[in-house]
Amino acid sequence: MKNKFNYSEISAEKAMDILNQFGWLTYENALEPEFVNQINDSLDDAYEKRRVIQKKNGISQNMEGTLHHLIEPDNFALKFLERMYCDQEMQAFFGGNYIVNAFGGVMNSKNNRPYVQNIHRDVRSFMGDEKFMVQMMVLLDDFTLENGATYMLSGSHLIAAKPNDNYFYEKADRAIAKKGSIVLFDSNLWHAAGKNNTDGNRRVLTISFTKPQFKQQFDYPRSLGYEFGESLNDDLRQILGYKSRIPATLDEYYQPLNKRMYQPDQG
Template sequence: MENRLDYALNDLGLFDEVIWKYGWIVYENALDPQFVEDIKQSLQPAYEYRRKIQLNNGIAESMDGTLHHLVEKELFSLKFLEQKYGDPQIRHFLNGQYILNSLGAVINLKNSQAYVQNVHRDIRTFTGSFKLMIQMMVILDDFTLENGATYFLSGSHQQDEKPEADYFYAHADRALAKKGSIILFDANLWHAAGKNNTDEPRRALTMAFTKPFMKQQMDYPRFLGYAFGESLTEDLKQVIGYNSRVPADFEEYYQPVHKRMYQRGQE
């Protein structure tokens, strides 16, 4: 399957061809190796903090190794988003401006039973040719058959019905990718994390980008603070969602155009 590319980040024609046919594409050597290591080092304490909340709220069983909403001032996420990885492809796929819907990670460990191992797609409603969401996976450890490389049922982004599990695992491809790679895939694509049969963790970042009018999984501007947004670059304000907020009262609603919470150009 010819969906593995290197140094082709600006070839949107090739991106169109591969995404249309397979639903996913690999860009190798996308991240600096030291940045990959920095991200990996930050995941364990972030996971421990989230794990306590999962346990306290009684939802830990299926959340093993999953970290949600890593958009925090002290973490790597703002530095990552500043780099605009995949920006031409995301903007092209969504036909305009976009925002971050979610940014999380998976630490796939031996004997994990996390929900990401279920066959699923990342958008609940099949949207066909109308694209609302694109996924990004950042490979932090080499993905191998032994450590649970993700299954992708190539071409399944063009069909609505969920495939039977037997068919899925008999026909799905495996995302065998080196650390530092980025995988972009259509949110309609059926996929599943593999099982890790090694003693080492298999880590990856998982992100979703959407058209700006879609609700974020977490209100990142409110979480980070509206005042904090004033210190960000225009690009970061856009992708984190500061230009597509919803006013909560009349003071926020009745504002001149340049101060409105939902800015122009967010279609």
């Protein structure tokens, strides 16, 4: 199976052929090492902030090592999105505009058993041939067999039913790749993080993108602030969902075309 390439090595059309057949592909050398290190340097504080809230609200079990909704005004997330990684591939996948649905991460260590180690897919309703959601894993450490490289059941994005454990682990491929790689996959694909048997951490960003009419897991425009959004470039406003907001008052609803919260090119 040939689904590993250097970043920008293949066309968006070729990427779509691979995604349609296997459900996933890997781009190596996508992120510069300095940028990966910058992301890693910020994850410990981000994790502690979220872990406090998980424990306070009584949902800490099986949430170890998980970081949800990392987009903040002054961290690495906006810099990442601004670089428009895999933009042409996702434009082809969706047939047009898209937005970020969720932007999180996982720190997989020997002592953690996060829920992402369960066999799962990242969309709850099987979408068949419809292209509504795509996932991006950004590898912040090398992914190896020893440290829990993700199991990917190639072709399973075409299957509605969850495979049994024996079949899954016998047939699944492993997303073995270097730090700085990007794994792009159809959200229908059945997969599972592996168990980390090393003493090191195995970190990854986990980002989902959808068509604009899909509800985001987190209201990023409201969290960042509508006024803050005015300072962003047009690409970031699109990806963050500023062009597909939902009005909450009649005054917000009754606006000229150029000021509408949900813009006409969003599907």
